[in-house]
Amino acid sequence: MLKKLEKKYSLLDHQLYLLHEILKTNRKLLLFMIMEAICTVITPYVSMYIPKLGVDFVAQKEDIHRTILVIGSFTAIMIVSQALGNMASRGKTMLLNAVRNFYREKLFCTTLDCEYSHVESPEWQDKYEEAKQMSVDWGPWSATTLMLSGMIKLFASIFSFFLYGHIIVSLNLWILVLLIVISAFNFYAMRRAQLHEQSRIDERSQLQRRRSNMLSYASDSRMGKDVRLYDMSGWILQIFNYYRELHYRLRKDVQQHYSYAAFVEAATLFIRDGISYCYLIWATVNGRISLGNFVLISSAIACFSSLITQVSQSFGLMMQAVPPLDRMRAYLDKTDTPEPESAVEIPKRGDGIEIIFQNVTFYYNPGKLILDHLNLTISNGEKLALVGVNGAGKSTLVKLLCGLYHPVEGRILINGTNIRQYKKEDLYSIIAPVFQDAAIFPFTVAENVSLKVIKDTNREKVIKCLNTVGLLKEVEGFEKGIDQMMLHITQKDGAILSGGQLQKLFMARALYKDTPIMIFDEPTASLDPIAESETYEQFDRLSSEKTTIYISHRLASTRFCDRIVLLEDGRVIANGSHKDLLKNCESYAQMYHLQSLYYHKNKEEVV
Numbered sequence: 001m002l003k004k005l006e007k008k009y010s011l012l013d014h015q016l017y018l019l020h021e022i023l024k025t026n027r028k029l030l031l032f033m034i035m036e037a038i039c040t041v042i043t044p045y046v047s048m049y050i051p052k053l054g055v056d057f058v059a060q061k062e063d064i065h066r067t068i069l070v071i072g073s074f075t076a077i078m079i080v081s082q083a084l085g086n087m088a089s090r091g092k093t094m095l096l097n098a099v100r101n102f103y104r105e106k107l108f109c110t111t112l113d114c115e116y117s118h119v120e121s122p123e124w125q126d127k128y129e130e131a132k133q134m135s136v137d138w139g140p141w142s143a144t145t146l147m148l149s150g151m152i153k154l155f156a157s158i159f160s161f162f163l164y165g166h167i168i169v170s171l172n173l174w175i176l177v178l179l180i181v182i183s184a185f186n187f188y189a190m191r192r193a194q195l196h197e198q199s200r201i202d203e204r205s206q207l208q209r210r211r212s213n214m215l216s217y218a219s220d221s222r223m224g225k226d227v228r229l230y231d232m233s234g235w236i237l238q239i240f241n242y243y244r245e246l247h248y249r250l251r252k253d254v255q256q257h258y259s260y261a262a263f264v265e266a267a268t269l270f271i272r273d274g275i276s277y278c279y280l281i282w283a284t285v286n287g288r289i290s291l292g293n294f295v296l297i298s299s300a301i302a303c304f305s306s307l308i309t310q311v312s313q314s315f316g317l318m319m320q321a322v323p324p325l326d327r328m329r330a331y332l333d334k335t336d337t338p339e340p341e342s343a344v345e346i347p348k349r350g351d352g353i354e355i356i357f358q359n360v361t362f363y364y365n366p367g368k369l370i371l372d373h374l375n376l377t378i379s380n381g382e383k384l385a386l387v388g389v390n391g392a393g394k395s396t397l398v399k400l401l402c403g404l405y406h407p408v409e410g411r412i413l414i415n416g417t418n419i420r421q422y423k424k425e426d427l428y429s430i431i432a433p434v435f436q437d438a439a440i441f442p443f444t445v446a447e448n449v450s451l452k453v454i455k456d457t458n459r460e461k462v463i464k465c466l467n468t469v470g471l472l473k474e475v476e477g478f479e480k481g482i483d484q485m486m487l488h489i490t491q492k493d494g495a496i497l498s499g500g501q502l503q504k505l506f507m508a509r510a511l512y513k514d515t516p517i518m519i520f521d522e523p524t525a526s527l528d529p530i531a532e533s534e535t536y537e538q539f540d541r542l543s544s545e546k547t548t549i550y551i552s553h554r555l556a557s558t559r560f561c562d563r564i565v566l567l568e569d570g571r572v573i574a575n576g577s578h579k580d581l582l583k584n585c586e587s588y589a590q591m592y593h594l595q596s597l598y599y600h601k602n603k604e605e606v607v
């Protein structure tokens with residue numbers, strides 16, 4: 001899957017890709033780009049002729065009116081071209097910003113929609129950050145901008161090459177050949193420096209990411225407590241300075257290569273200009289060319305030389321944009337598992353639900369088996385508890401059921417159909433999970449329960465769900481009740497809930513969704529054992545007809561379930577009611593009695 005992110009495209013392929021997108025979404029930009037390129041060619045070309053004409057007219061004692069008219073016209077053309085060029089350049093800069101925003105949004109939407117396994121994959125996240133930062137987040141140095149700006153310069157340079165070349169050939173073809181050969185040396189030296197910079201670009205972006213991560217620690221509330229209480233600021237600063245030093249050394253090394261290129265350029269400039277100007281002076285003194293042409297050709301030689309530098313710079317910038325664009329496009333290419341071609345209809349309300357895990361094997365990384373040929377059937381309306389030590393695979397099992405990951409072997413069936421035969425959204429629509437690490441969004445309390453925009457939120461239902469989980473009283477205490485914004489980090493008056501209250505809110509969310517399958521993956525860990533037990537039993541009463549999976553480490557809280565499944569090493573090692581397991585499963589009984597010693601309020605509570 002990650003191999004797809006390594007896909008490589010050619011420079012031309014990227015250029016055509018960007019042009020194609022611009023043609024579809026941003027034609028004005030294409031117009032500005034063409035206009036800027038044309039003006040970039042015309043302005044210096046016309047301005048080069050003005051001194052030549054001036055010298056020619058003076059030498060030929062031309063009529064003053066004609067002189068003014070001709071030179072005035074050339075000057076006017078130059079000014080208009082310059083103005084149009086500036087206008088096009090400003091428009092282009094604004095629209096290049098729009099291009100970056102367009103791709104930023106595309107990357108964002110791809111990430112919002114991609115398979116969940118990607119979201120949990122650090123490699124994938126890294127690739128996303130890389131693609132985003134280098135392609136759109138670096139302003140004018142972003143790959144999308146570098147490529148498009150480079151194209152304008154290259155286009156203008158190719159045209160100018162023929163125009164200036166034509167002027168120089170009128171002096172001597174060999175001077176043009178000399179200029180090209182010597183410029184080729186420059187080009188080579190510059191390319192070497194650019195290739196060296198490219199070879200270190202991954203290292204540079206990694207360092208920049210690490211540095212910006214370190215910077216974010218200063219304002220990250222999750223880290224703020226530990227940073228202060230464990231006196232970590234000196235340590236963090238030390239690491240930050242270490243990255244800064246590495247970054248500085250890297251930049252110095254890259255700069256050194258550019259310095260060699262600059263030295264080659266200076267040396268070749270001396271030889272190139274020395275030979276061309278000597279020949280030019282010789283030709284002028286011997287009457288082979290006029291004084292006006294001397295002025296024109298000397299300007300053409302100077303422009304030709306800077307043209308070569310410009311070509312190598314634009315080429316280098318475009319080449320620099322290739323790897324980030326490779327990553328951006330590979331990221332944007334659909335890498336998700338395709339939806340089934342002919343999806344099966346999802347069970348309707350009232351159809352009943354039966355879940356079967358059939359020989360399910362799963363691992364995140366080959367070599368560490370998480371579920372090992374697991375078989376489990378959950379019948380309609382059953383209340384099932386999944387228990388087991390940390391890392392036994394309980395959360396993984398429910399992630400598989402939700403379709404967030406897929407079994408490596410075996411199948412999961414809902415009402416006899418492999419869940420991969422259902423459309424993703426359809427499957428999601430029949431499951432209401434509450435995970436340990438659920439998130440609060442910077443919306444109102446009501447929206448955080450319904451997870452819908454306020455106009456589509458059923459306020460009565462929100463209030464009912466909050467009441468059921470025992471959170472209504474707290475919410476009514478907020479100034480704006482269920483319309484109070486949440487997250488005080490992003491909202492000045494954002495509501496702050498305690499860990500336990502947040503978990504109640506997540507449960508209200510699942511109740512609001514009102515689906516035939518409910519999953520509670522330790523959402524009550526922040527509640528005290530008695531509150532957890534009471535909450536679960538209340539849920540049981542409310543969701544009597546639903547198929548429900550409870551995950552908990554507190555065995556007393558799941559006693560009420562129809563069946564308890566004990567997971568160990570990715571397999572079901574015991575399976576039965578609380579009483580059965582106490583009688584027949586030694587490890588369950590041992591765990592239960594150990595916990596009871598801590599939790600029981602009086603002797604009678606321990607079975």
Ligand SMILES: Nc1ncnc2c1ncn2[C@@H]1O[C@H](COP(=O)(O)OP(=O)(O)OP(=O)(O)O)[C@@H](O)[C@H]1O
Nearest residue numbers: 120364365370388389390391392393394395396397
């Ligand atoms: N995204 C992931 N990538 C790689 N390994 C993972 C990932 N998520 C979980 N694991 C590993 O899979 C194993 C099972 O994790 P899982 O969360 O399913 O266990 P659990 O029984 O729910 O544990 P706990 O009771 O601590 O919540 C653990 O060893 C964990 O490190």
